[in-house]
Amino acid sequence: MLAATVASAQQGRWTGSWGSAQIRVEDQEAEKAPLAGPSTIRQTVRLSVGGPRLRVRLSNLFGDAPLVIGGAQVALPIANGAAAVRADTARPLTFSGATSVRIPPGAELYSDPVALPITAGADLAVTLHLPEPPARRTGHPGSRASAFLLPGDRVADAAFAGAQPAAGWHQIADVEVEAPARTIVAIGDSITDGYGVTPDSNRRWTDFFLSRLRADPRTRNLGVVNAGIGGNRVLLDGIGPNLMARFDRDVIARSGATHAILLEGINDLGVLTRDAPATPQAHRRIVAEVTGAYRQLAERARAHGIKLIGGTLTPFVGNDYYHPGPETEADRQAINRFIRTSGVFDAVVDFDAALRDPANPSRLLPAYDSGDHLHPSEAGYEAMAKAVPLALFTGRQEAASADAPLLAITVDDMPVHGALPPGETHLSVTRRLIAAFREAGVAAPMGFLNAGRIGDAGDGEAVLRAWRAAGFPIANHAWSHPNLEGMDAPAFLADVRRNEPVLKRLMPRGGWRWFRYPFLSEGSDPAKRDAVRAGLQAGGYRVAAVTMDFGDYAWNTAYARCAARGDTAAIAALERSFMDAARVDALRARAMSRGAFGRDIPYVLLLHLGGMDARMMPRLLAMYRELGFRFTSLEKAQADPFYRAAEDLSLPGPSPRLDAAATAAGVPVPPRAPLPDERVCAG
Incomplete structure (x- = not known):
């Protein structure tokens, strides 16, 4: 009985298969x-x-x-762009059983379900008889698809001979199908709407994107609804209602919507200075208001279980209509920094990076320019579609594309780190982390040992045995977790060597000669730093670098205090800030890497063995997958040339740092997310 109920629920789920954003025609x-x-x-x-x-x-x-619909029908056209339909596929539409209906002003209305088996990618002809054509029409002028007119009631006329060609979609908002599928809504302006695309060619970026989804068996159950409006703005009405006003209708109300890709803001920037220069205050205000709107939209989407993906604004310097100057380009860059690094969005698609000219990043690449220096060519639309990682929509690690960014996970301060919440032990925390790593398919997370702390907890040895029994490697973090800044090189190296007998016991087959500097500190004295590097090289070590670190350790003690007090509200706030900080850090690292190198390096993430880490690890790993990451080992990550100074210690130090590389390349270093307040649950 339960199985039948579930099957029925799956069959009865409506999903957006086609749709458009409605405006006054x-x-x-x-x-x-x-x-x-x-x-x-x-x-x-x-x-x-x-x-x-x-x-x-x-x-x-x-x-x-009121809009009077005198009759309506759906059918399959005989060919793309044809007026005639296949008579054997014609199905009349009814409305609560009636063949005609009156739709009140300001309202929308569903037809009754109709049985017409149809495949993804098929064209559907929707025919409406309007006995009293409306004086104020609702529709979508930028259809870039064929429409045809005949006088009188010709709904049942399959041939539609002598029909007058027309343009736009009129009075139709959505077609939904009954299927166990989900929908991605693309919402934006004329770039999403497909400006410049040949009619009936279906070569918008969303069409190319749909082709990619359908070609992959893991995403072919996903639909795409295009909610772009040419000339639309985030903040003010223009062509169509502003994005803030229409978002609930065009995204949240779409049946089956689970994700939305937002690309809008260019018209806000362009209109600001189209007719006259704007003051510096006006430039600052529009950046603040557009990014503030993004925050609101992301919150509204999440409140309804929809993930909002931010698309960076594409270049438009050289466009004659907007003639953007340096101030407008600076506004675009500021908004794009926010999109990439704020953590507001559940993920980011870097359309800017996909379309810009590397030799002149404020302009479109000529091959991707339609000619007006604002709208992409069809090749540009295809490049946009390729920039969207399919892994964002699968929720599964193996669905990530081959060029998805790689992420190696490392865990410091084993076997003891920080305070524990009531009822937890270091061993229970370790077992929960192991389970989360296994479930997510994390490849060989590397633990880093301070053997001098094994005796600090009664279960220290048990922690290490459990980690090794899971097949996870352990490497050197020095015996006592010393800070190189406060000691000389010989003493520091002696502390490193003191750790080695325990590592040899735990890792008898080798593989432990990786070193992670405690506190990530290589000291401020270059001579001492180089002496330590020489000593590590003599011992056969490689340095385990860190390129992603959101300060997870800071949440462990705060969580232990709040758990001891039973403060569930404070714990929920810590959970939110933990995930926000991790998201910001991931986007921050990718922005620096792409800015400095034009690509994603493989990233190395620093985590700790703590109570909050164990609590949040399943959600944290799921977030990294949703952001498009594939998990890899430290060994494979550091095979990238970026890590050469960590792999070959004969080279001058320090170890590679992503923020230093970004600064050297002239790329702004985004700010970090704040750590939790030390006073949380402390009073």
Whole structure:
């Protein structure tokens, strides 16, 4: 009985297969589809998800009087761009069983479900009879798809001979199918809407993206709905309602929507200075208001279980309509820094990096420029689609593409780190971490040992045995966790060597000659630093670098205090700030790497063996997968040339640091997320 109920629920789930963002169709656009007297309009849409049944949502959102639908039908056209449909596929639409309906002004209405098995990628013709064409029409002028008009009631006319070609989509908002599928909404301006695309070619960036989804068996159950509006703005109405006003309708209300990709803000920047220069205060204000709007939209999306993915704004210097100057370009760069590094978005797609000219990053690459220096060419739209990691939508590590960024995980301060919450031991924390790593498929997380601390807890040896029994390696973090800044090189190296007998016992087959500097400190004295490097090289060591570190250790003690007090609200706040800091750190590292090298280096993440780490690890690893990372080993990560100074200690130090590389390349170093307040649960 339960299985039947689940199957029924799966079959009965409606998912957006096609949709468009509705606006008021202005008079000049309405003239491209003249409805004089009783008329029939046939419009073609391409579906992104297939299923056995479908329904159509009609819209009178911007009408000022009831919209009368005298009859409606769906069918498969005989060919792409054709007016004629296959008569054997024609299905009348009904509305609560009736063949006609009146839609109140400002309202939208679903048809009854209709049985018409249809496949993903198929075209669907929607035919409407309008006995009284509306004076104020609702629709989407930028359809870039064929529509056809005939006078009178010709809904059942399969041939539609003599039809007048028309433009735009009118009074249709969505086609949904009944399928166990999910929908990705792309929301934005004319770049998302597909400006410049040949009619009926379906070569918007969202169309190329859908082709990628359908080609991969792990993502072919995903649909794409395009909610772009040419000329749309984030903050103010222009062509269509502003993004803040339409987001709930165009994203949150879409059936089956689980993700949205947002690319909008160029028109806000362009309009600011199109007619006259703006003051510095106005430039600062628009950056603050656009990024503030992004924060609001992300919160609204998450409140409804939708992940919001931020798309960086693409270059438009050279465009004659907006003629952006250095101040506008600086605004674009500031907004893009926010998108990449703020952690507001659940993930980021770097459309800017995909389309910009490396020799002149404020402009589109000529091959990707449609000619107006604002809108991409069709090749540019295809490049945009390729910039979207499919792993963002699978939630599974193995679905990440081959060029996805790599992430090696390391765990410092074994076997003891920080205070523990009531009921936890170092061994229980370790076992929870091991389980999370195994579940996520983390490749050989490297632990770093301070053997002098084994006796600090009664279960220190048990922690190390459990880690090794899981097949995870352990390496050298020095005996007593010393700070090189406060001691001389011989004493520091002696502390390193003192750790080795325990490592030989734990790792009898070798593989332990990696060294992680305690406190990540190589000292401020170059001579002492180089002496230690020489000593480590003589011992056969490689340095384990760190390129991602959000300060996870700072949450462990605060969590232990809050757990001891039973303060669930404070614990929930710590959980949110922990995840926010991790997300910011990941985006920060990628921004520095891409800015400095034009690519993702393999990253090395520093974590600790603590209570908060154990509590959050499943969610943390899931977030990294959602951001597109693939897990790898420290060995494989540091095979990258970036880590050469950590692998070959005969080279001058210090060990490679991502922020130093970014600074050397002239790339701004994004700020870190704050650590938790030390006073949390301390009073």
